Amino acid sequence: MKKILVVGSLNMDSVIRVHNIPVPGETVLAQGIRQVPGGKGANQAYAAAKLGGQVAMIGAVGDDAFGRQLKDNLAAVGVDISGIETLTGCPTGNAVIPVDDRGENAIVVVPGANAQLTTEMIDRHIRLVDECDMILLQLEIPLEVVAYVKQLGKARGKQMILDPAPAKAGLPDDFFAGFDIVKPNETELQTLLGKALPTPQALQEGARALLQKGVRAVIVTLGEMGAWMVTNAGVQTFPACKVTAVDTTAAGDSFTAAFAVARSRGESDADAIAFGNRVSGIVVTRPGAQTSVPTMEEVAGLR
Incomplete structure (x- = not known):
C-alpha cells in the first residue's frame, strides 16, 4: 500500500444545531452545541487512516487543550503526527458550524495556528514528503505553502491531490498546473472560476477550464447527485448512495480521503470515486x- 501525506489544517469545531441557518440580521435559538475534532486537513488524515491508509500529516496547532486533543485524536487512528508542530502564543484553529434540520451547514473558520504554517516548517519535515507516495492539500493553510508543497511533490514524482476548499477566486493558472486531481464541489468550482455555472453543461465546461490550467482530472462532487470525473477523454458520472442526510460536515473531506486510500491500494480512479461516494454517503447520516x-x-456493508 502506498503512503499518504496530508498537509493542511487542524481545527476544533463548535457544531451548533439549529432549525434553520440564520440569514443576515436574523437571530435564531440553537438546540445544542458540541465540540468535535475537525479542520479539512485533519479530517482527511483521520478518515484516510481510519479507512486503513498509511497516513502522516504536516500542520500546526496552538499550545492549548484543543491542540493536544486534535493531535491525540489523529494518533488514536494511527496517523503519524510527528509533522504537526505546536506553536506557543498562538491558538489552535477553530470553526463555528451551524447545522440545520436538513443536515445542511455553514462554516466560519478562525485559522489560528493554521495561518502560521510556513515553508520552513515543511522543510523541517521533508522526510515525510520523501517517504510518501501521494500528497493531499486543501486551502485552509497559506497559499504559498500549498504551492511550495506541490512543487516539492511534483519534483519527487508524488501524486498530487487538491481539495480546493475554502475556494478562492482569482488563483493564477500556475497554481493549478501540475495537480493530478482537483476535487471541488459545484459551489467551489464556481468560486474558483469567478462566475456562475447554472446548468450541468456549464459546470462541466467549468471543470474543463481547470483541465486547461494543467490539471490531469477534475472530480466534481454534487451532493445527492453523486460526482463527475472530467478528463480530456470526457465525463464519467458516478451516482450517490441514497441516504437521509443529518449533517453534511466533512462529507467532502471524507470523499477525498476515501479516494486517496483506494488509489493507494492500486484501484482505478473510477473505483476510487465509487468508494468515496459510499464513504461520504455514511458520513452525512451522522453528526460532526x-x-x-x-x-x-x-462501508463494506453499505449497498
Missing part, C-alpha cells in the same frame, strides 16, 4: 466531522 467517519466494515 471526524466523529462521523465510518470503518471499512461499515
Whole structure:
C-alpha cells in the first residue's frame, strides 16, 4: 500500500444545531452545541487512516487543550503526527458550524495556528514528503505553502491531490498546473472560476477550464447527485448512495480521503470515486466531522 501525506489544517469545531441557518440580521435559538475534532486537513488524515491508509500529516496547532486533543485524536487512528508542530502564543484553529434540520451547514473558520504554517516548517519535515507516495492539500493553510508543497511533490514524482476548499477566486493558472486531481464541489468550482455555472453543461465546461490550467482530472462532487470525473477523454458520472442526510460536515473531506486510500491500494480512479461516494454517503447520516467517519466494515456493508 502506498503512503499518504496530508498537509493542511487542524481545527476544533463548535457544531451548533439549529432549525434553520440564520440569514443576515436574523437571530435564531440553537438546540445544542458540541465540540468535535475537525479542520479539512485533519479530517482527511483521520478518515484516510481510519479507512486503513498509511497516513502522516504536516500542520500546526496552538499550545492549548484543543491542540493536544486534535493531535491525540489523529494518533488514536494511527496517523503519524510527528509533522504537526505546536506553536506557543498562538491558538489552535477553530470553526463555528451551524447545522440545520436538513443536515445542511455553514462554516466560519478562525485559522489560528493554521495561518502560521510556513515553508520552513515543511522543510523541517521533508522526510515525510520523501517517504510518501501521494500528497493531499486543501486551502485552509497559506497559499504559498500549498504551492511550495506541490512543487516539492511534483519534483519527487508524488501524486498530487487538491481539495480546493475554502475556494478562492482569482488563483493564477500556475497554481493549478501540475495537480493530478482537483476535487471541488459545484459551489467551489464556481468560486474558483469567478462566475456562475447554472446548468450541468456549464459546470462541466467549468471543470474543463481547470483541465486547461494543467490539471490531469477534475472530480466534481454534487451532493445527492453523486460526482463527475472530467478528463480530456470526457465525463464519467458516478451516482450517490441514497441516504437521509443529518449533517453534511466533512462529507467532502471524507470523499477525498476515501479516494486517496483506494488509489493507494492500486484501484482505478473510477473505483476510487465509487468508494468515496459510499464513504461520504455514511458520513452525512451522522453528526460532526471526524466523529462521523465510518470503518471499512461499515462501508463494506453499505449497498
